[in-house]
Amino acid sequence: MIKVYTSSVIDAPAEAVWARVRDFNGLPQWTPFVVESRIEERQPPDRIGCVRNFRLRDGGVIRERLLALSDYDYQCSYSILESPMGVENYVATLKLTPITDGNRTFAEWWAEFDCAPEREAALAEQIGHGVFQAAFDSLKKAFAR
Amino acid sequence: MIDAPIEEVWAVLRDFNSHSAWHPAVGPSTMENGEPPDQVGCVRDFILKDGSHIREQLLALSDRDYVSTYCILEASLPMRNYVATVQLKRVTDGDRTFWHWESTFDAPRGRERELEELVGGGVYEAGFTGLAAYLRRDGRALSHPHAVDAPRAVDSEGIVATSFGGPDVLQRRRVDAPAPKSGEVRLRQTAVGVNYIDVYIRTGLYRMVEPPAAIGMEAAGVVVESNAPGFRPGDRVAYACTPPGAYVTMRTLPATQLVGLPDYVSDETAAALMLKGMTAECLLHRTHRVKPGDVVLVHAAAGGVGLLLCQWASALGARVVGTVSSEAKAELARAAGCEHPIVTRSYAFAEKTKQLSGGRGADVIYDGLGHQAAQENLAALAMRGHWVSHGHATGILEPVNLSGKSGTFSQPVLFHYTAEFLRQIAGHVFAALRDGILKADVRHRYPLGAAGDAHRDLEARRTTGQIVLLP
Numbered sequence: 001m002i003k004v005y006t007s008s009v010i011d012a013p014a015e016a017v018w019a020r021v022r023d024f025n026g027l028p029q030w031t032p033f034v035v036e037s038r039i040e041e042r043q044p045p046d047r048i049g050c051v052r053n054f055r056l057r058d059g060g061v062i063r064e065r066l067l068a069l070s071d072y073d074y075q076c077s078y079s080i081l082e083s084p085m086g087v088e089n090y091v092a093t094l095k096l097t098p099i100t101d102g103n104r105t106f107a108e109w110w111a112e113f114d115c116a117p118e119r120e121a122a123l124a125e126q127i128g129h130g131v132f133q134a135a136f137d138s139l140k141k142a143f144a145r
Numbered sequence: 146m147i148d149a150p151i152e153e154v155w156a157v158l159r160d161f162n163s164h165s166a167w168h169p170a171v172g173p174s175t176m177e178n179g180e181p182p183d184q185v186g187c188v189r190d191f192i193l194k195d196g197s198h199i200r201e202q203l204l205a206l207s208d209r210d211y212v213s214t215y216c217i218l219e220a221s222l223p224m225r226n227y228v229a230t231v232q233l234k235r236v237t238d239g240d241r242t243f244w245h246w247e248s249t250f251d252a253p254r255g256r257e258r259e260l261e262e263l264v265g266g267g268v269y270e271a272g273f274t275g276l277a278a279y280l281r282r283d284g285r286a287l288s289h290p291h292a293v294d295a296p297r298a299v300d301s302e303g304i305v306a307t308s309f310g311g312p313d314v315l316q317r318r319r320v321d322a323p324a325p326k327s328g329e330v331r332l333r334q335t336a337v338g339v340n341y342i343d344v345y346i347r348t349g350l351y352r353m354v355e356p357p358a359a360i361g362m363e364a365a366g367v368v369v370e371s372n373a374p375g376f377r378p379g380d381r382v383a384y385a386c387t388p389p390g391a392y393v394t395m396r397t398l399p400a401t402q403l404v405g406l407p408d409y410v411s412d413e414t415a416a417a418l419m420l421k422g423m424t425a426e427c428l429l430h431r432t433h434r435v436k437p438g439d440v441v442l443v444h445a446a447a448g449g450v451g452l453l454l455c456q457w458a459s460a461l462g463a464r465v466v467g468t469v470s471s472e473a474k475a476e477l478a479r480a481a482g483c484e485h486p487i488v489t490r491s492y493a494f495a496e497k498t499k500q501l502s503g504g505r506g507a508d509v510i511y512d513g514l515g516h517q518a519a520q521e522n523l524a525a526l527a528m529r530g531h532w533v534s535h536g537h538a539t540g541i542l543e544p545v546n547l548s549g550k551s552g553t554f555s556q557p558v559l560f561h562y563t564a565e566f567l568r569q570i571a572g573h574v575f576a577a578l579r580d581g582i583l584k585a586d587v588r589h590r591y592p593l594g595a596a597g598d599a600h601r602d603l604e605a606r607r608t609t610g611q612i613v614l615l616p
Contacts, residue, residue, distance in 0.1 A: 048159070048206045049208060068207030091209070
């Protein structure tokens with residue numbers, strides 16, 4: 001089981017950032033690598049257990065299930081059902097924490113999963129930088145004031 | 146500790162609307178806006194058995210960690226910022242579940258102890274015991290249906306329309322109430338409601354049965370045998386649904402059509418008000434949303450549905466104009482909130498309606514009359530008004546040209562609303578009864594066998610308020 005952890009600071013109040021990222025079907029709106037997304041079986045995106053089915057810019061398709069959502073703690077967790085990445089038992093959590101000093105947001109995104117040992121380094125880089133940090137960079141730009 | 150695997154306990158607890166099935170202090174509960182009970186942000190609206198009304202919002206739900214967090218939005222208790230978290234943990238030793246329920250809230254000075262005990266004892270401990278019992282009982286109910294005072298094959302009788310026609314076609318006959326299949330419940334009925342639609346079905350104007358068949362759309366009773374989770378022998382329930390067949394002593398129905406009755410609603414009130422109350426709820430809140438200041442025209446304002454429309458519309462701040470066929474009925478309507486009852490036996494009311502509304506006419510017309518009142522209704526309608534046709538006492542309404550008024554025409558059927566929102570609509574009616582907005586007015590009781598007399602009196606306009614038949 002490997003853990004990939006990325007954190008960043010977004011210069012906007014946590015409620016505002018949460019409002020943007022809480023939409024489980026909203027990846028195309030705030031990440032640069034997802035081109036389209038839908039929730040299967042026309043479920044609402046905040047119904048625990050719903051599945052998002054989205055396509056990456058490079059053509060890959062990923063399906064993920066929403067496991068937890070907390071409007072109270074500003075965090076959500078999901079697991080990968082299908083992906084081209086070659087990972088197993090993949091569970092990720094995105095969590096926001098208000099930084100009172102400056103009314104900003106401390107954002108964390110981490111994932112734990114299994115994969116072939118020789119791929120660990122490449123996957124950690126791909127997910128930690130190519131996915132999580134890339135998304136945080138997008139958010140920072142979107143909220144730049 | 147609960148003596149059941151965590152998956153079983155979580156399946157019940159993750160459903161934010163399940164508490165009415167297992168918590169002893171909780172009465173009817175509905176999800177607002179028809180949202181699913183596992184959608185974060187959803188709101189449950191429920192009434193405690195003591196009558197208090199509470200609304201709570203789901204803030205967090207985790208299938209991964211078995212946690213549910215919610216807060217109180219509205220309650221009559223003086224607690225502020227009440228947030229509660231329910232957390233389950235797996236006890237591998239014995240495949241049991243550890244259940245932790247915790248809350249934080251602010252209380253007025255001096256009342257902290259009292260409220261802590263209420264929440265800890267009355268809510269949490271009672272809830273633990275209730276859920277444990279529910280999980281055990283639920284398993285039993287599904288494997289062996291539980292009969293309390295009825296033998297397997299039950300003799301039931303009722304009133305059957307032997308052919309289409311006048312009140313004389315209603316005859317007493319044996320009617321079967323079969324053993325409940327999976328998802329069904331058998332009840333012993335204690336009160337049956339009579340509605341004008343029963344007349345339309347008896348005459349064949351509404352083709353909803355093929356005689357010989359029992360008629361009747363609503364009743365209240367006691368569960369005697371259950372093959373559905375959530376309903377136990379002894380539970381007081383009521384229904385208003387198709388197919389017709391409520392004029393009976395025992396009946397077997399799908400549990401999805403039944404609503405549990407809170408302590409403060411008697412069987413008679415339920416039988417008298419389920420169909421009419423839910424009709425009024427839909428007419429005033431769904432088909433049209435009545436706002437303060439609306440001019441509302443209610444026909445048959447002293448009738449079963451009419452009185453409820455007057456009460457509820459006036460409570461919503463509308464100005465209620467009504468038509469009735471006698472001075473005595475005018476008095477009744479006025480007492481129910483109808484500001485301007487118009488006495489007419491010939492369906493002449495448009496002029497008066499315009500006068501009484503300063504020339505405007507009615508923003509919404511609740512038309513139970515139909516054909517013979519059509520021209521007057523068109524004249525009485527305000528510009529851009531809403532004509533809601535919910536009954537045809539004087540014959541089926543022909544299509545009308547509304548372009549002169551830019552009017553809207555609706556033909557709501559209650560069952561198209563209850564198919565999706567039954568518990569929400571019924572819950573709203575019970576809350577209105579509890580709050581005194583609606584009052585039952587059962588003026589006429591007949592033995593079940595005298596159903597024909599009830600119809601005769603109803604059609605001759607001799608009745609006011611609601612009619613019940615007593616098995």
